[in-house]
Amino acid sequence: MLRRSARAAGTALAAAGLALAGAQAVPAAAAPAPAPTRSAADTLAVDAARPELLRALQRDLGLTRPQAERRLTNEAEAGATAARLRQGLGGAFAGAWVDGSESATLTVATTRAADLPAIRATGARARLVTHGLTSLESAKDTLDRAATAEAPVRYVDVRANRLVVEETRPGAAARLAAATGVPRSLVQAVRATEAPRPLYDIRGGDAYYMGGGRCSVGFPVTRGTTQGFATAGHCGRAGTATSGFNQVAQGTFQASIFPGNDMAWVAANSSWTATPYVKGSGGANVQVTGSVLQPVGSSVCRSGSTTGWHCGTIQQHNTSVTYQEGTVSGVTRTTVCAEPGDSGGSYISGSQAQGVTSGGTGDCSSGGTTFFQPLNPILQTYGLTLKTSGTDPGPGPGEPQPGGTWKAGTVYAAGDTVTYGGASYRCLQGHQAQAGWEPPNVPAIWQRV
Numbered sequence: 001m002l003r004r005s006a007r008a009a010g011t012a013l014a015a016a017g018l019a020l021a022g023a024q025a026v027p028a029a030a031a032p033a034p035a036p037t038r039s040a041a042d043t044l045a046v047d048a049a050r051p052e053l054l055r056a057l058q059r060d061l062g063l064t065r066p067q068a069e070r071r072l073t074n075e076a077e078a079g080a081t082a083a084r085l086r087q088g089l090g091g092a093f094a095g096a097w098v099d100g101s102e103s104a105t106l107t108v109a110t111t112r113a114a115d116l117p118a119i120r121a122t123g124a125r126a127r128l129v130t131h132g133l134t135s136l137e138s139a140k141d142t143l144d145r146a147a148t149a150e151a152p153v154r155y156v157d158v159r160a161n162r163l164v165v166e167e168t169r170p171g172a173a174a175r176l177a178a179a180t181g182v183p184r185s186l187v188q189a190v191r192a193t194e195a196p197r198p199l200y201d202i203r204g205g206d207a208y209y210m211g212g213g214r215c216s217v218g219f220p221v222t223r224g225t226t227q228g229f230a231t232a233g234h235c236g237r238a239g240t241a242t243s244g245f246n247q248v249a250q251g252t253f254q255a256s257i258f259p260g261n262d263m264a265w266v267a268a269n270s271s272w273t274a275t276p277y278v279k280g281s282g283g284a285n286v287q288v289t290g291s292v293l294q295p296v297g298s299s300v301c302r303s304g305s306t307t308g309w310h311c312g313t314i315q316q317h318n319t320s321v322t323y324q325e326g327t328v329s330g331v332t333r334t335t336v337c338a339e340p341g342d343s344g345g346s347y348i349s350g351s352q353a354q355g356v357t358s359g360g361t362g363d364c365s366s367g368g369t370t371f372f373q374p375l376n377p378i379l380q381t382y383g384l385t386l387k388t389s390g391t392d393p394g395p396g397p398g399e400p401q402p403g404g405t406w407k408a409g410t411v412y413a414a415g416d417t418v419t420y421g422g423a424s425y426r427c428l429q430g431h432q433a434q435a436g437w438e439p440p441n442v443p444a445i446w447q448r449v
Helices: 002-025 051-061 065-092 113-120 133-144 172-180 375-382
Strands: 093-099 105-110 125-128 153-157 162-167 187-191 207-210 213-216 219-223 226-231 241-243 249-257 263-268 277-279 285-287 299-304 308-323 326-334 346-349 352-363 367-374 417-420 423-427 446-448
Touching: 051 065, 051 299, 051 308, 065 093, 065 105, 065 113, 065 299, 093 133, 105 113, 113 125, 133 153, 133 162, 133 172, 133 308, 162 172, 172 187, 219 263, 219 375, 226 375, 249 375, 263 375, 277 346, 299 352, 308 352, 308 367, 326 352, 352 375, 367 375
Parallel strands: 105 125, 162 187
Antiparallel strands: 093 105, 153 162, 153 308, 207 213, 207 241, 219 226, 226 263, 241 249, 249 263, 277 285, 299 308, 299 346, 308 326, 326 367, 346 352, 352 367, 417 423, 423 446
16 A cells, blocks of 8 residues: 555655756756656555554654655655656755645745756745855854753754754853854754753663663664664763673673764674664554655654653754753754663654664653764764665676676765766665665665766
């Protein structure tokens, strides 16, 4: 049922996006053959969403099951279309987001009026704004370098076309802007009732333990023949020993960064095996099939050892948070609740791994805001491979390798270029490459140039 709806809902939007991208990327006379007709929803394995994930979306976002299914499909297609438009708009791109209970409306902002017809041609809404995303993020970077705990959270709100600073003391945002020379007109101050804190984990459920402390497993990974998992850096330092949910010796932190980022990985001993699952509602397995980061407004669910399985939406990417211990940059802000002990746990959108729990405010009784460290930078920094369900035997006996620079296991960022089978491709959405996601096969992720 979900597979059929994914193909039906995604075709028009995906086709429109490909047509626009192709028109911008190559002259008409040199246009390549049409890309394979595979929707973004199919590429991202939306149909692999488990029933328990759909039930959690129904519970936390007030959806019916068909609405939850359509939402995941629409978000996959919107992410691909927004990625193509970002490539075409260049410095004029000012952000993209989805709206509606089913994420049926994609809006793309630009600073150039001439871009509006091209955006609308993809089926997206177009918005003309004053500030480009690059300039706002550059201003945020300037604020980050001087931020204190009085202004603990900073992010670009693409919907408002503003740089938002959350302040725990009145006037902190204005003082920070003045001290750094960032124009006050760019900054919107928002009062924060409490400062975010790392969700430090002092006891708890699909858990791991370090002495008297507890955190949550993020995503199972491998590094060569070594198995382990990605988690939050504030949970432990290199050399810290861990035991598993059953208190059996598990492994050791191999590397950790906090603050700056909030990333770490643990190598497990031979008693433990990495699986392509996240612990879902009621303890059921939720399958992981990739690591494509989803756009602002998309649904996301979190698994943690204290509060279990909860869902919400992605609010902003590339957010900076100043904890008492220092500033962490590049995290994603969400509406999902969390509590101490959930630190390091998994965020997943559909079947796509998003990141690991860093910190936040509030709790799962009254609600809250949380931040996750995106997973792809963890995989890239430590040379890890996300454990997924996808397997591909590769070319059979006597079948030639297509050749090129594309390589499974590599983490690619939007804008990266590779060659494959004699052609060049540009990455549209950041992800870790895997067998079956070769550039010609996944037009939602790679664009031929």
